[in-house]
Amino acid sequence: MGQEEEDPVGVEEVKEQEQEEEEIGTSSWNQRKQTQIVQLSEKLIHGDLESQIQAARDIRKLVRKSSSSSSPSSSSSVKTRSKLAAAGVIQPLVFMLVSPNMDAREASLLALLNLAVRNERNKVKIVTAGAIPPLVELLKIQNSSIRELATAAILTLSAAAPNKHTIVASGAAPLLVQVLSSGSVQGKVDAVTALHNLSTCPENSTAILDAKAVFPLINLLKECKKYSKFAEKTTALLEILSNSEEGQIAISNSDGGILTLVETVEDGSLVSTEHAVGALLSLCQSCRDKYRKLILNEGAIPGLLRLTVEGTAEARERAHTLLDLLRDSPQEKRLASSVLERIVYDIAARVDGADKAAETAKRLLQDMVQRSMEHSLSCIQQRAASCTPSDIPSS
Template identity: 80%
Template sequence: MGQEGEEEVEVAVAEEEEAAMKETKDEESWNQKKQSLIVEISSKLIHGDLDAKIQAARDIRKLVRRPSSSSSSASSSSSSSSSSSSSVKTRSKLGAAGVIQPLVLMLVSHNPDARESSLLALLNLAARNERNKVKIVTEGAIPHLVELLKFQNSSLRELATAAILTLSTAASNKPTIAASGAASLLVQILSSGSVQGRVDAVTALHNLSTCKENTIPIVDARAVPPLISLLKECKKYSKFAEKTTALLEILSYSEEGRAEISKSNGGILTLVETVEDGSLLSTEHAVGALLSLCQSCRDKYRELILKEGAIPGLLQLTVEGTAEARERARTLLDLLRDSPQEKRLASSVLERIVYDIATRVDGADKAVETAKRLLQDMVQRSMEHSMRRIQHRASSCTPSTIPST
């Protein structure tokens, strides 16, 4: 490299160093300004009049969302990471500055702008910040949010739904939310809310259903029809379908829930379709719900399940599902195989179904071998099941009722 080339490299390095120094100074300057803004916002929320509080709540949203001044000069990926990290720190500093309590108090204001601005500010403070989520609940936000769920104002109601969803992701908040009566109001939103409101309600209910401290179910049978309707409309392999089927499986554990599933328009069919087309998790929940139905009363439910064409999907699940889903599918197939309708299924038809599944799983070149293995497994399980039934009948007989040989 010649002298001219070396000088060009030195100039480029010097320019990079100068840009880096300017970026650092800009960042320091913005951080100082941001700290001043945090103090100002906190002061307005604690000491200001209602108009000042509303403006301060709006300023929180702007401050949290505003990227650092240096991010515009960085690459897109590093810019996004820097902005996200900056937002996390800003949320933490705002929470530490004492803004949460006055925002919670604004939720009960008679001024709609005050309620909306405080809701949006709390949502922004809670996003990706566990400490703020816990503090919002500790400061008594949940009863106020439950009241907002009852409002006719759909905007406030669905902002409250989003807030409960966000807060319910923190494990320590779940018992408080579950005990608040929010779940029954979220169930109402499943039927009457906007698309986003219904999605948020399902996700919040799913979060609450994982709370081990709950002594009673979060959802009751009233949730079945809207959940079935939502499952029909969504993609069966989506995360939303996984949450919906999880709730339906929980509901299938009660007699009221099972009755609602069976009489809902397309209820059993929708679960069968999810077994065929769902993700690993949604198929596991869907087959769990169907199994719960059949185990509770085979005479009542197995014909309904067979009528919806469940056999192919269940056979496929015994090969492709999770370990739990495979076991559930095999158990359900055993229960369905006892029905007169299933016995009328010609062996050639069953073999063709199994062969088609084997082709999709292992390809045409290995389909015969896979199909043979599947059929052998089905026969073996059927024999074992029959033997268990014979042994059970024999052990339950008294000496006087055992036929003489």
């Protein structure tokens, strides 16, 4: 009875005790990790080559363990990367990238890659330490495994805005384009993503690519799902290339180049359709007589009409403009009105259902007629404004 009458230990007291034990365990674990980090740094800075290689491998393991561990320290993977950088491991790892020993290069490359992932400050530190020139050299070697690890490293580093100009200036882009043609599937994905990262910097967009990138990009777009993130990046690069004469020629000369863009307009995501119609529009605006028929021959009209309804605001505007360029030609007959009405009705039925299809189709056709009239009026006004008094017939 006496024992039953004694007050039990309070729940809050138990929780406090468990928290104290957890904090003690975490503190002890952190102390061991800090000691390990210091030891690894010492080996990298002062050890012989074998010790440096092993230290680089251990750094990779430590970061990966911190990222995947289910211990109380699992949320400290970012802190682990920061502590390793603070301990001075980045510079000696960068020095190892130029070692004649291929094992040293690979070990340092993997360590740096793991230090850079999900840590913006480390990305910048690695580039500041001089990593880009040796990484560019690794992109040139015959060892495909090392070359693709270097591609992955440049991809990761290119995600940090301060690094983009340095990477472009290093001449990495043409080598990444080579990976598009000869790399593994993962290597090609990494190369496209790295090039896309670099292109998002306004001063870099026209400088990173030349027409040689068109053929592998078209082939990759053919093979991937048109609504995928990969397709979005690929079409973004193709749109950039479509702004140069060399890129336009390469797209039209590629086997199925224009058809692949038309298919992306039909089946792509909101982002990829916007880029694809942008590329087609660039072609048609650059030389309407040359590209208009090529685009029409690939059956672009239905996809463009649907895009005027379902696309982003920018895609809808581009689709409207391209449709005007494709339809309005004195040299060729306009698309037969009955065919146009059928296409518009089918699109309206998919968008609003059969019950409202007729109403929606009528609105779309009216909008198209209105835009056509506005375009024609604009052309008349421009011609009138350009006339000189001598051009005007006398009465």
